[in-house]
Amino acid sequence: MMNDFNNKSFLVNQFLWIGVSLAISLAISIIVPFPYSLPIIIGVFILLSFYMRQRTMRRLGMSGATMFGNNTVNYYCMNCGQKHNQLACPRCGSKMKRVGT
Ligand SMILES: [Zn+2]
Incomplete structure (x- = not known):
């Protein structure tokens, strides 16, 4: 209201x-x-x-x-698509990230 x-x-x-x-x-x-x-x-x-x-x-x-x-901003691994907010992907260790919602 x-x-x-x-x-x-x-x-x-x-x-x-x-x-x-x-x-x-x-x-x-x-x-x-x-x-x-x-x-x-x-x-x-x-x-x-x-x-x-x-x-x-x-x-x-x-x-x-x-x-x-x-405002939720999510990061997705560019290598495997895993959603994470860490520096490196917890699944594959890639540091390449893209921003998604
Ligand atoms: Zn990954």
Whole structure:
């Protein structure tokens, strides 16, 4: 339930930011004539997305870290296909691994 709520507010936040950046780019294109407004708009978009990512990362904080931690990544031996998380395959001793889910 809590997770669902967080996802929804995250989506709302995303849409809010898209709206804000659209409004800013519109305002710039009105104030500044077209060919010159383009690099300014792109710059604003880059700055906004950078700021947004910083904010989101800070907001997620530990939950983001645990999310990545819980994300199961399995390694499979490239030689025999044995699933293992060790340096060398316990079945055949090969150190060649591939990542699977
Ligand atoms: Zn193996």
